[in-house]
Amino acid sequence: MRIFEKWIWSGVLIFLTGFIPFQGISQQVNDTIWTLEECIQYALNENLTIKRSELSVRDYEIQLNQARADLYPNLNFGGQYSNLWGRSIDPTTNLFSSQRIQSGGVQASSSVTLYGGSQLRNTIKRNKLDLEASTLELEAARNDVMLNVTLAFLNIILNVELLENATYQLQTTQTQLETTRKQVEVGALPLIRELELVAQVESNEVSVINAENEVRLTKLRLKQFLLIPAGVPFEIEIPDLDIDEMAPVLVPAEEVFRTAETIMPEIKSADLTVKSSELGVKIARGGLDPRLFAQGNMYTNYSSARSDRIIDGEPTVKTIPIGYVVVPDPFNVELPVFSDIEIPPTEGYTVATQFKDNWSYSVGLTLQIPVFNGLISRSMFQRAKINSRQAEIYSKEVRQNLRQTIEISYNDALAASKTYNASQKQVASLEEAFRAAERSYNLGAMNIYDYQVASNNLFRAKSDLLRAKYNYIFTVKVLDFYLGKPLSLDN
Secondary structure, three states: OHHHHHHHHHHHHHHOOOOOOHHHOOHHHHOOEEOHHHHHHHHHHHOHHHHHHHHHHHHHHHHHHHHHHOOOOEEEEEEEEEEEOOOEEOOOOOOEEOOOEEEEEEEEEEEEEEEOOOHHHHHHHHHHHHHHHHHHHHHHHHHHHHHHHHHHHHHHHHHHHHHHHHHHHHHHHHHHHHHHHHHHHOOOOOHHHHHHHHHHHHHHHHHHHHHHHHHHHHHHHHHHHOOOOOOOOOEEOOOOOOHHHHOOOOOOHHHHHHHHHHHOHHHHHHHHHHHHHHHHHHHHHHOOOOEEEEEEEEEEEEEOOOOEEEOOOOOEEEEEEEEEEEEOOOOOEEEEEEEEEEEOOEEEOOHHHHHHHOOEEEEEEEEEOOOOOOOHHHHHHHHHHHHHHHHHHHHHHHHHHHHHHHHHHHHHHHHHHHHHHHHHHHHHHHHHHHHHHHHHHHOOOOOHHHHHHHHHHHHHHHHHHHHHHHHHHHHHHHHHHHOOOOOOOOO
């Protein structure tokens, strides 16, 4: 039962995510009879782990688009406005002024990386690999869901048949009790025989109750995998599973592994992770190389201090006082002195015209040569090499885990097959023994304890037969799954 316990508890820990409101469940839940295929499809649509993986894939798509966009020049627009008081510099003339000035400007800038140690193109390649790996991880998550749902589904079938076995044992004991009670009433058997069978019936009823609890529990586990609340009606379609008709042929574990190694998404994802980490080393190494950038800028502005401007034309002559002359005694009179000045013609200098006249442009190249930056670039390079080595180890671990899982499944299937065959023979023998014990007990030649031993032995043997049967079916289905076959209970 190792494979059953392994899948049950790993499934509970990974996929037990609590209940969701009944209103959030799709209309399919109203159909209370579920096939395995319907359960798998519903789980694939609703499972939260898969939804997280889908979002992860979308995140890697965005990262890839961003890396591609980094190859193109950037373009930025901006503007500014300011109010100046006191002694300040006119931004349009760079001359000192003491008047209040309102000024503003707009600008556009662009830059592009001409050379960056091939980091941009290697980043695109790495992000492509990361996206592929993430997509494969999503497929692996879907595979885990399918295997866990299949196990939960088979556990329900197993416990339903165990319940039928317990119910049959109870009915057999009840029938024997009715027969014994009649014989006691006519005095053919002592009362102790009836009382002993009453105790046996009660013991069998406890077994039935325990089996019913196991059926409910396994149904609950499957509903939790599907994120269906416990109170929603839920039944599964139980197919007729006949191992003899299925006649499965066990493929050697090594052959299964060779096939699984080429088709399982977790192997492909691990290999892509190795390639991605190798590109990570190249990207980190590019951080040690010089980088060359090209930039371009455009800028214009205006100033309220330049509300007028000089234009071409005839100047205007204006006489203005320039001082005073003092006439000596005895008059002591101050006489004004005048001078003629030419005033050039002017016109209003609007904001729009200033913006048009004040455009300035610049283009340039920037070369960055890393000399010392606190060992950041070199540390990133060293860490990238470590990550590459870790990715290689992880890839080997994934392969090793897959090989071990297949080997364990193969050994479990082989053991379950032998156990099933042996259990069939054991059940056949114990059925004969129980029939003989029943005849002897009815004739009074056997006591109740020996009768109970024969009954319990048969019950346990049938239960063991059922467990071996479904353990065998599941392990075979797991091996078939690793061979690329779809999960199905069809013969």
